[in-house]
Each structure stands twice: as structure tokens, then as C-alpha cells.
Amino acid sequence: MSCRRFRKSLIEYVDGDLAAERADKVRAHLETCESCKAASEKLEFSRSALASLAPVKMPDASAARIAAALRSSGQEARPALHTLTSRLSYFSSTRGLAAAGVAAALILGLVIVVVSFSGTGRVTNPDLTKGTTAEGPLSQQASTSPGQQKVDQGLLPSGIASILPTVKVSNNDYDETGLRNTFDKMEVKKEIADTYTMGHAINYCDLYKRKMADMMVDCGDDGAMLEAMISYITQSEPVLLPYYAESAKFTGLHVFIIGLAGPRRTDTSAKLTRTEVWVMNPAKFQANPDSSIVYFLEQK
């Protein structure tokens, strides 16, 4: 019998799980085959090593924190637990996305965004990016008069803040420092941290994704691509609120820059105090989403 056939039984032999007759054959083979003997010794050794690992228990403090986070999230999202639809991907087809966007606008109709266009054709939301226009790359944007973004507060669901996704189209060529500065100085980031909770993210994440994609289409860029990127990023962590997107350059490469807010892990307050910035190359995204990630920043 060849070594290959014996090797299939080696683990069970070492672990004592082989029937006696078969075990005898393996034992006889090991006496004549140095290679298999060496393999069985390694298997025996690893068994001893693994057996030395005692079961680990969750520390009580960790359990208390997680339980509190569950209670907090559960209480905030209680209405959504009954009606939360599964988070399907948005990136099946452009037609599907368009239909979803129209349906969301008709059904929800709760958020009114006025996107103002500057004389150079760029889109800005100065109310949301206040504090940044005088510094850093955003100062290159043509300014718009205050209040151009209108939000009818009366139409917003109670509990939802007036912070809306920010979408820009620019030729800014960021470097790592410039990008960090942009997000560090964003007032909208601070407002999200102060105002939003996990419950908001659970309940309104889809709304923000769709609004952002719609706005990108209005700006003349590929809304479907943006929505696909956001869905790809959030599929492993659905409770991430997209609040910023920009078509820009990063070290000379055309990219989409996406800002998301998430809950601070292991924080019982369940506030969205964690910000992620993803820089993704649309040219590579369809072929291999993972390879399209150019830069990632997480700030807590």
C-alpha cells in the first residue's frame, strides 16, 4: 500500500481513532517508512501541543460590556428588529438601482437635498463641510451661499439628525496627510459622533446609501459604482453609515473617497464614534474589489 493511502489514516491513527485491524497495518508501515514515521511524530507532537491549550472563557468584564452594548442596541433598534429587511446588495443592475432609488424617493420622501452647482460645475455642500472650506483641499472649491442646502426638518423622521451625505466632485489630488486633515476637520464627522447611535445606523443606513448614490448620479459620476463600493465595504459590517463621498485624485490616481461612521467597538454607549475612510480605484473594482482598495483609514 502506498504512503499516500496510509497518510490519509495517519491522523486517526495518532489520535487513536482507527479500527484495530487498520491501525495494525499503519503501525507496520511506520516501521518501514521513515517519511510517514516522521509525519506521525509531528502529528503526535502537535496533538500534545494543542491539548495543552485550556478552554478560554470570556472575561466577566468583557461579557458585561457586550451585554450592555446588546441591550443598548436592541432598545434603540427595537422597531427595526421586526421590520428590518435583509441587506441585499444594491449592485445587481443599473436598472435595479434606478428603480430602488425612485422607490426610495417616493416611499420615503423625507429628506430634501438641494445640491448646488458652482460656476465651475463642482458640487459642494458648504453647510456640512463648514470649517473646511478655508483650509486644505476643499478651499479649492467654489463657495456657495449659506443655506443652499435645504432640509425640511418637518419631514424628517423624529430622532434622525439633519446630517445628510456629502457628495463632491473634485480634481483634488490628495496625499495621505491631506486626506487625514480633510476628515479630521470635518464638522459633519463631529456631528455624527455626537448625535448618531447604532439605532440610527441600523434604521437609516439604506437611506443614506441610496441618497448618496443618487447624488453622485446627479453630479455626473457613476452612482452605481459608488453604491456598489459602499455595499462591498459594508457587507461585512452592515451597520456603517455612509456620510461622505468624493470623486477625486489620490496621489494622481482617480479614485472614489468614501467616509463612513460606525459604532465604537466594545463601547456601551453605542455611539457612532468610529470613522472609516476608504479610497478605492473604480477601474479595478469590477474585476477584483479587494484589489481596488488603495487606502484605508480608521479613526476612533
Add this chain to the structure above:
Amino acid sequence: MGEPQQNGRAGDDAALVSRAQAGDLTALEELFNLYRNQVFSLAYRMTGNVCDAEDLCQEIFLQVMRKVSSFQGRSSFSTWLYRVAMNRSRDYLRRKKRSPELLSQEGDPPEPHEPGAVAAGGLENVAIASEAKRIVQEALMKLPLSLREPLVLHELEGLQYHEVASLLRLPVGTVKSRIFRARIKLAEVLEPHKEQWR
């Protein structure tokens, strides 16, 4: 760690799950208490440190809370929970891999040991045992994910081959082959420290 079916009897699980699906937060909390050690053990073996394991556990149980309504009872709750845990674990490690600066720093609390260990062998034996465990855990983290997953599930979490195969959506033969390779590789990584186990 025991077999999945030893944790939370199936009948009791079904009642709790049913209540959780109806929005009963108390039931969710009971499920958390029933399975927290099991999930933490898996998270710890996959991430290699307590801090990341805690983060991952929170993500897992929050996902359970969000998705429990989609559990249809085609498998045991324990199996479903393991599947959620494995998926979150992969995503968590993938995110960490993209951002090495986010990996937890050294200085995590030591792995808890059995309370009787000190009395049984003295502090020196406890220190040696702790060092051995640390070495093995570090060696585990050196295995590629494709080998670490089946090894942890079968050897440390006590799942049978067919259960691991079902969880990882692999043929049983592939699971056995990967565990074989994982144990060989583990032995090779631990070779310089072999004296710890003599």
C-alpha cells in the same frame, strides 16, 4: 470545549430563539450567556488576543441580534451561530490585514487558567504552562486562515469532521487534508520549543 450540542439543550434553544425572533431582548441576552464562552473561545483562537476577541465577539452577537429573524431552524442554533461567528471572524481578520496599524498592541491580559493550577503545581509550573500556551497560540496565528479554521473548529472547538465540512462548505476529505497539513505545519513551527512538551 464541548460539542456544540452540549451547549444549551436543543429544546431550550428553540424556545429562546423563538422568543428572540419575536424581539424579546431577555431571550437574546440568555442566548448570549449560554454561548458567550463558546464564541469567545473561537474568536480568541482566530484572532490571537483577548482585545480583538472581545471586539469580534461584540460584532458576532450584534450580528446575531440583527439576523436571528432569518434563522429558519434548518440546522441547530449552535451550528447557525458558528456559521455567523466564522463569517464575522473572516471579515474581521480581513479588515485587520488591510490595516496593520489597527492590530491590538502587546500587553493583553494573559489567558485565564484553571483556578486549581496554582495549588496543583506551584507558581513555576503555572508560569511554564502559560508560556507553553502562549507559544502554541502564537504558532496557531502563523497558520494561514484556510488551515487555522478547520484546525481550530475540529481540534479545539470539538466539532466533528462533517460539522466542520458543513460550516466551511468544504468536502470532508478536504477538511481532513487541511487539518493534516495544519498539524504538520504547527509541529514544524513549534519544533524549536519542543522541550516545553517533554
